Amino acid sequence: MLELMARGGMRVSEVLNLKPADIDDQKLFLHDTKSGRELEVVFIPKKISRRLQDYVREKRSFRTNEFSRSLMPERGRWL
Template identity: 55%
Template sequence: MTKNNKQATKRNRYSVLASFYNFSINTGFPALTNPCNSSVIRKIFKRPQAIQWNIVGKETVDEIIFRTTTQRNRLILELMARGGMRIGEVLNLTPADNQERSLAIQKPKSGRTGETVYVSRKILVT
């Protein structure tokens, strides 16, 4: 069942099988034992350690924005850092999207029909 499959597929199948046994035990077969609960099998299908991301600090982001020489690139970085916008959302902005204290995103990646991003007036003026 797991021959020639990646380790992630094997872990997924182990998880589904263990869940099936637990469901069977909890719903009507309390005498049944879960063969997936052995320590050897759990070690084989153990999930890998999560990767710890290095997050850039606010001071570093401010320094990058400050050192950017072109106004266009500085505005893109400001909108991404201060407004939490994605690069595609920033590049699709038009002057009509500029509202009094916010920007209207027409086709956000979230799947909604539209979103509003509130940014400082300093960014909207530039």
């Protein structure tokens, strides 16, 4: 989360609202951003992209029946 904020210039709310479908290699698609735009594209370094994709893959294998809408837990459990 901190790496996405620091290297991608993202806000906390933007990171928390990321969905697996918003990730496209080194591009992240942000919807309904604070800047008022409907859609923004954030480019992240390849190293961060790999870590994020590994994280998503790990969470998908952990939850085989369904995958969370969000990438972040809420109150200790996955959404």
